[in-house]
Amino acid sequence: MIPVAKPLIGEEEIEEVEKVLRSGFIAQGPRVAEFEEKFASYVGTKHAVAVSSGTTALHLSLLALGVGNGDEVITTPFSFAATGNCALYVGARPVFVDIDPKTFNLDPNQIEAAITEKTRAILPVHLYGQPAKMDQIKKIAEKHDIPVVEDAAQAHGAMFQDEMVGSIGDMACFSFYPTKNMTTSEGGMVTTNNTELSDMVRILRAHGEKERYHHSVLGYNFRMTDIAAAIGLVQLKKLDGFNQKRIENAEYLTEHLKGISCIEPPFVSPQVKHVFHQYTVRVKDGKRNDVMNFLNQEGIGTGIHYPVPIYKQELYQNMGYNDKCLETEKATSEVLSLPVHPSLSVEELETVVISLEAASDKFF
Ligand SMILES: Cc1ncc(COP(=O)(O)O)c(C=O)c1O
Numbered sequence: 029m030i031p032v033a034k035p036l037i038g039e040e041e042i043e044e045v046e047k048v049l050r051s052g053f054i055a056q057g058p059r060v061a062e063f064e065e066k067f068a069s070y071v072g073t074k075h076a077v078a079v080s081s082g083t084t085a086l087h088l089s090l091l092a093l094g095v096g097n098g099d100e101v102i103t104t105p106f107s108f109a110a111t112g113n114c115a116l117y118v119g120a121r122p123v124f125v126d127i128d129p130k131t132f133n134l135d136p137n138q139i140e141a142a143i144t145e146k147t148r149a150i151l152p153v154h155l156y157g158q159p160a161k162m163d164q165i166k167k168i169a170e171k172h173d174i175p176v177v178e179d180a181a182q183a184h185g186a187m188f189q190d191e192m193v194g195s196i197g198d199m200a201c202f203s204f205y206p207t208k209n210m211t212t213s214e215g216g217m218v219t220t221n222n223t224e225l226s227d228m229v230r231i232l233r234a235h236g237e238k239e240r241y242h243h244s245v246l247g248y249n250f251r252m253t254d255i256a257a258a259i260g261l262v263q264l265k266k267l268d269g270f271n272q273k274r275i276e277n278a279e280y281l282t283e284h285l286k287g288i289s290c291i292e293p294p295f296v297s298p299q300v301k302h303v304f305h306q307y308t309v310r311v312k313d314g315k316r317n318d319v320m321n322f323l324n325q326e327g328i329g330t331g332i333h334y335p336v337p338i339y340k341q342e343l344y345q346n347m348g349y350n351d352k353c354l355e356t357e358k359a360t361s362e363v364l365s366l367p368v369h370p371s372l373s374v375e376e377l378e379t380v381v382i383s384l385e386a387a388s389d390k391f392f
Contacts, residue, residue: 029327029328029329030327030328030329030367030372030376030379030380031329031367031369032329032330032331032365032366032367032369033206033207033329033331033367033369034369034371035206035207035211036266036270036369036370036371037211037259038262040262041258041259041262041263044258044259044261044262045255045258045259047258048254048255048258049255051254053254054253054254054255055251055253055254056078056234056251056252056253056254057254058254059254059257059258059261060078060251060252060253060254060257062257062261063078063212063252063257063260063261063264064076064077064078064217066261066264067202067217067219067260067264068219070185070192070264070267071192071193071194071195071200071219072192072194072195073194073195073200073219073220073221074220074221074222074223074226075219075220075221075222075223075226076217076218076219076226077217077218077219077226077229077230077233078215078216078217078251078252078257078260079215079216079217079218079229079233079250079251079252080214080215080216080233080249080250080251080252081203081205081214081215081216081250082110082179082181082201082202082203082204082205082216083110083113083114083203083216084216084233084248084250085201085202085203085216085217085218086110086111086114086151086177086179086201087114087117087118087250088218088229088232088233088248088250089114089177089199089201089218089225089229090114090115090117090118090120090149090177091118091228091232092199092225092228092229092232093148093149093175093177093198093199093225094148095115095118095120095148095149096118096119096120097118097119097120098119098120098121098146099118099119099120099121099146099147099148099149100115100120100121100122100123100144100146100147100148101114101115101120101121101122101123101147101148101149101150101151102123102125102139102142102143102147102149102150102151103115103122103123103124103125103134103150103151103152103153103179104124104125104126104127104133104134104151104152104153104155104356105124105125105126105127105337105338105339105340105351105353105356106127106132106155106334106337106338106353106356106359106360107153107155107179107334107338108181108333108334109338109341109343110181111151111153111179111338112124112338112339112344113343114151115149115151120148121146122338123142123144123147124337124338124339124349124351124353124356125138125139125142125353126138126353126354126355126356127353127355127356127359128161128355129355129358129359130295130297131155131158131160131161131295131297132155132156132158132308132359132363133152133153133154133155133158133159133160133161134152134153134160134161134165135355136160136161136164136165136168137164139165139168140168140172143168143172143174147172147174148174148175149174149175149176149177150165150168150169150174150175150176150177151176151177151178151179152165152176152178152179152197153179153181153182154178154179154180154182154183154186154193155182155333156182156294156302156304156305156306156307156308156333156365157182157183157186157209157274157302157303157304157305157306158183158186158294158296158297158300158302159183159186159187159188159193159196159297159299159300159301159302160178160188161188161297161299162176162178162188162191162196162197163188163189163299166196166197175197175198175199176196176197176198176199177197177198177199177200177201178193178194178196178197178199178200178201179200179201180193180194180200180201180202181201181202181203181205181208181216182203182208182209182305182306183209183303183305184202184208184209184210184267184271184303185209185267185268185271185301185303186300186301186302186303187300187301188299188300189299189300194219195219195221198220198222198225199218199219199220199222199225200218200219200220201216201217201218202216202217202218202219203215203216204216204217204256204260204263208305209267209270209271209274209303209305210260210263210264210266210267210270211259211260211263212252212256212257212259212260212263213255213256213259214256215252215256215257215260216252231244231245231247232245232247232248232250233247233248233249233250233251234247234249234250234251235247235248235249269370270370271303271304273370274303274304274305274368274369274370275302275303275304277304277307277368277369277370277372277377278294278302278304278307278368280374280377281293281307281366281368281377281380281381282294284377284381285309285381285384288384288385288388289312289388289392290311290312290313290315290388290391290392291309291310291311291312291319291384291388292309292310292312293309294307294308294309304368306331306333306365306368307365307366307367307368308333308363308364308365308366309363309364309366310359310362310363310364311362311363311364312362312392313392314361315391315392316332316361316362316363316364318387318391319364319384319387319391320332320364322383322386322387322390322391323366323380323383323384323387326379326383326386327379328366328367328379328380328383329367330364330365330366330367331364331365332360332363332364332365333363333365334360334363335360336360337351337353337356337357337360339351339353366380366384367380
């Protein structure tokens with residue numbers, strides 16, 4: 029089986045974890061501090077605060093911004109559920125704006141119509157590793173004085189024009205889940221240039237403590253461990269190499285899928301560095317599931333990111349959401365992610381192409 033995703037853990041990560049385990053310092057400690065410093069320096073922000081996951085990074089970012097009961101957060105419905113759920117955690121309402129069909133990212137031209145006096149944040153996602161249109165989004169946000177939180181869970185090392193993802197909005201959130209471009213096992217990071225916001229995230233991730241056993245606000249235990257940070261420190265050094273391999277694999281696939289008319293390879297905006305967390309094609313004529321099943325039978329792992337718009341999840345339906353974002357709904361029925369991870373061999377990439385050619389002959 030060629031898996032659709034595969035974490036690349038080497039001897040160095042294992043050795044660094046062993047060192048932490050032998051040190052006796054296995055909760056949040058010096059390795060977390062070192063990881064934060066190196067991650068901030070990589071992204072180019074003043075601060076980085078390590079947390080337990082991408083989801084808790086989003087949750088704490090909204091809390092730090094003071095988003096709460098009755099507020100609204102504008103975001104995309106074509107993402108992992110955590111993107112919407114983080115607004116619910118703080119008592120706010122996610123307001124869903126449809127995507128641009130070319131990039132699958134939040135359509136900036138539709139944001140302004142969704143802004144109300146209750147809007148407290150705009151939360152674009154850099155889906156599949158391709159940055160959202162941050163120039164337009166920031167312009168709208170600045171005009172209405174609304175903070176932007178980047179959901180960069182899938183886009184470590186990506187760039188919009190000459191700016192690193194994670195340094196463009198007021199805050200940004202990364203995930204280090206094992207399928208991501210770099211991992212810590214579970215883990216997340218908040219990046220920002222705003223000292224007040226980073227201080228607040230630090231307090232919130234550790235029970236609202238500014239001082240040990242003195243709780244100023246309602247906080248959580250959303251800390252990262254030194255074990256996770258030790259993995260992250262090694263993975264961060266490898267990130268650019270991993271991303272380069274992802275980009276090359278994507279270029280290979282796009283070049284070789286050109287001739288298959290029923291498959292639409294991903295569009296890459298000339299404004300961005302796309303880091304291909306996923307290589308996601310559209311399969312035409314309602315044949316996505318047929319093609320997917322065929323590839324799976326051929327031993328090729330695939331993914332559907334995502335099969336259901338967030339507002340159509342049972343949780344949201346039960347809350348009364350009845351949105352209909354047409355481009356999102358179309359995408360949910362057409363998208364298919366193919367293997368693009370850095371450990372793929374040329375033979376495996378060839379197998380993916382040959383199998384897609386066979387699927388095309390069979391179903392179209
Ligand atoms: C776009 C997006 N946002 C948020 C998350 C949540 O991250 P985590 O799984 O680390 O909580 C993920 C990943 O799983 C994601 O893909």
